[in-house]
Amino acid sequence: MDRIKRFALPAAILFTLITAVLFFLPGNKLPAAGWMGKLQVDKWVHVGIFFLLCALWIVALNITTRKQILVLAFAALLYGCLVELAQDQFVANRSMDVFDVVADAVGIAAAFVWWQYIKK
Numbered sequence: 001m002d003r004i005k006r007f008a009l010p011a012a013i014l015f016t017l018i019t020a021v022l023f024f025l026p027g028n029k030l031p032a033a034g035w036m037g038k039l040q041v042d043k044w045v046h047v048g049i050f051f052l053l054c055a056l057w058i059v060a061l062n063i064t065t066r067k068q069i070l071v072l073a074f075a076a077l078l079y080g081c082l083v084e085l086a087q088d089q090f091v092a093n094r095s096m097d098v099f100d101v102v103a104d105a106v107g108i109a110a111a112f113v114w115w116q117y118i119k120k
Contacts, residue, residue, distance in 0.1 A: 012056035026092040043103040050107030080104035
């Protein structure tokens with residue numbers, strides 16, 4: 001566990017930077033939705049990204065209290081909202097999708113459940 005904690009902060013920072021780059025790629029640089037669009041794979045990707053994002057930061061920041069997890073959850077949800085707004089306003093061929101924010105919230109909630117499980 002010490003090894004995991006030692007690499008948690010660099011992993012959290014790196015993952016945050018990688019996802020930020022991916023979120024701001026122009027729409028024409030992304031694969032075409034095709035059949036994946038019908039299955040809403042994009043939403044599951046958002047759930048996974050925000051679960052992993054929060055899980056990494058939980059470990060990196062050694063979050064132990066409910067107040068800390070709520071602050072992290074708020075920050076992550078704010079990040080998700082700002083990403084959607086920025087995509088809509090500044091990224092070519094991308095638009096805001098409220099359901100992406102809902103998927104982000106599901107990933108954040110899943111990280112909260114995971115945190116409840118591991119802290120016991």
